[in-house]
Amino acid sequence: MDDIGANRPKTRIQRRNTEAILEAALEVFSSNGFRGSTLDQIARAAGLSKPNLLYYFPSKEAIHSELLNGLLDVWLDPLRAIDPAGEPRDEIMTYVRRKLEMSREMPRESRLFANEVLQGAPRITDVLSGGLKSLVDEKAAVIRDWIEAGRLARIDPYHLIFSIWAMTQHYADFEVQVRAILGPEHDAFAEAEVFLDRLFDRLLSPDP
Amino acid sequence: MDDIGANRPKTRIQRRNTEAILEAALEVFSSNGFRGSTLDQIARAAGLSKPNLLYYFPSKEAIHSELLNGLLDVWLDPLRAIDPAGEPRDEIMTYVRRKLEMSREMPRESRLFANEVLQGAPRITDVLSGGLKSLVDEKAAVIRDWIEAGRLARIDPYHLIFSIWAMTQHYADFEVQVRAILGPEHDAFAEAEVFLDRLFDRLLSPDP
DNA sequence: CATCGGCCTGACCATCCGGTCAGAAAAAGA
DNA sequence: TCTTTTTCTGACCGGATGGTCAGGCCGATG
Numbered sequence: 285m286d287d288i289g290a291n292r293p294k295t296r297i298q299r300r301n302t303e304a305i306l307e308a309a310l311e312v313f314s315s316n317g318f319r320g321s322t323l324d325q326i327a328r329a330a331g332l333s334k335p336n337l338l339y340y341f342p343s344k345e346a347i348h349s350e351l352l353n354g355l356l357d358v359w360l361d362p363l364r365a366i367d368p369a370g371e372p373r374d375e376i377m378t379y380v381r382r383k384l385e386m387s388r389e390m391p392r393e394s395r396l397f398a399n400e401v402l403q404g405a406p407r408i409t410d411v412l413s414g415g416l417k418s419l420v421d422e423k424a425a426v427i428r429d430w431i432e433a434g435r436l437a438r439i440d441p442y443h444l445i446f447s448i449w450a451m452t453q454h455y456a457d458f459e460v461q462v463r464a465i466l467g468p469e470h471d472a473f474a475e476a477e478v479f480l481d482r483l484f485d486r487l488l489s490p491d492p
Numbered sequence: 493m494d495d496i497g498a499n500r501p502k503t504r505i506q507r508r509n510t511e512a513i514l515e516a517a518l519e520v521f522s523s524n525g526f527r528g529s530t531l532d533q534i535a536r537a538a539g540l541s542k543p544n545l546l547y548y549f550p551s552k553e554a555i556h557s558e559l560l561n562g563l564l565d566v567w568l569d570p571l572r573a574i575d576p577a578g579e580p581r582d583e584i585m586t587y588v589r590r591k592l593e594m595s596r597e598m599p600r601e602s603r604l605f606a607n608e609v610l611q612g613a614p615r616i617t618d619v620l621s622g623g624l625k626s627l628v629d630e631k632a633a634v635i636r637d638w639i640e641a642g643r644l645a646r647i648d649p650y651h652l653i654f655s656i657w658a659m660t661q662h663y664a665d666f667e668v669q670v671r672a673i674l675g676p677e678h679d680a681f682a683e684a685e686v687f688l689d690r691l692f693d694r695l696l697s698p699d700p
Numbered sequence: 701c702a703t704c705g706g707c708c709t710g711a712c713c714a715t716c717c718g719g720t721c722a723g724a725a726a727a728a729g730a
Numbered sequence: 731t732c733t734t735t736t737t738c739t740g741a742c743c744g745g746a747t748g749g750t751c752a753g754g755c756c757g758a759t760g
Contacts, residue, residue, distance in 0.1 A: 318631045320527030336738055344585035405668045412672035420673050443687040450662035451655050465628050479651040486694045
């Protein structure tokens with residue numbers, strides 16, 4: 285009886301260990317990529333033995349997959365939260381801020397996805413062109429309607445969303461580069477918030 | 493006499509093969525990362541045998557390093573080309589367009605760097621905080637002067653540069669995601685050019 | 701056309717890595 | 731306490747992978 289993944293962890297030990305494994309795996313996968321990470325690294329980081337990892341998860345793939353799918357929901361929450369009934373610019377600015385906050389609070393998760401997508405998203409193509417696409421389509425339609433109503437500047441909703449992703453995730457994914465250039469004394473995220481506020485404010489104001 | 497890297501390739505065969513190796517390595521490294529790529533893959537892609545690779549390069553690391561350093565110059569050319577004597581908005585818009593064009597024409601190079609930086613830039617930290625930092629500092633100073641002269645909106649030069657990097661490279665590095673959402677019929681890069689033109693035009697116009 | 705030096709290869713090696721397994725240790729239950 | 735179930739481990743396996751080496755090939759030069 286190997287497979288524990290099917291029925292959710294019940295005992296205290298199971299919950300504690302699966303959690304430790306996923307935490308360790310996030311740390312290791314996000315900074316080395318899937319292929320660049322080893323079970324030994326994860327085991328060491330989790331304070332467990334390698335065979336014990338494989339007692340809780342059937343394979344390295346399974347750990348990675350569990351992480352990725354478990355995080356996708358959280359990751360897309362801010363986008364889901366865009367409210368068609370809200371004030372357009374507030375909604376989008378809130379989205380930007382929440383996304384930037386996630387980059388600051390969850391850089392490892394950001395890098396995990398970045399690694400995956402960079403390498404062709406072999407393990408989540410179905411999610412990208414399935415759930416993600418339809419969510420983005422939905423929100424793009426909302427933005428389009430706002431534009432039609434003259435409440436936002438005329439800009440492409442899809443590329444607006446891409447630009448938000450690009451700029452917010454940049455501060456997590458390329459943190460080393462940002463820090464190398466700004467130096468350690470700067471609070472990159474605080475500065476980014478000011479900058480992005482200004483940028484999107486200017487971008488979204490309706491034409492006169 | 494193993495090391496050929498020291499003195500530049502002389503014979504026709506050397507030039508042809510080192511070129512084939514670097515081309516193949518770019519293809520393989522950029523889509524699998526350093527750790528995810530094997531010498532066999534590179535050898536196959538280059539049409540050579542594995543020992544023959546190691547006749548031209550002393551190690552896998554050496555191939556990767558050669559690629560990375562060789563490309564850094566090309567990669568930063570557009571930034572270098574920003575002319576303090578030029579018209580500020582033209583200079584920056586030209587930079588954006590050239591950077592986007594590079595993402596379209598050299599997506600593999602973009603992904604190679606992205607992979608490296610994502611994983612903490614272990615092999616190019618010195619370049620980041622050395623040459624790159626000083627180049628960015630220099631150009632940021634130029635932009636600051638333009639702002640002081642009232643020829644650009646008051647925005648942080650460093651984060652302006654980050655935003656250009658983020659948005660242009662996004663279309664290369666996350667191409668799979670972009671394509672999954674837009675579908676194959678869209679020309680993402682053409683749309684991006686229009687979008688970024690508008691975005692930076694609005695961002696940079698001096699306040700009244 | 702001979703020969704010499706640059707070019708190339710098959711076979712091999714040591715190590716790493718994901719994964720297995722028999723059974724020990726520990727916890728839970730009776 | 732005794733038994734059963736869960737948790738854990740050392741030893742091991744097979745395949746992949748980076749790298750080596752002795753020697754064969756082959757093209758340029760005299």
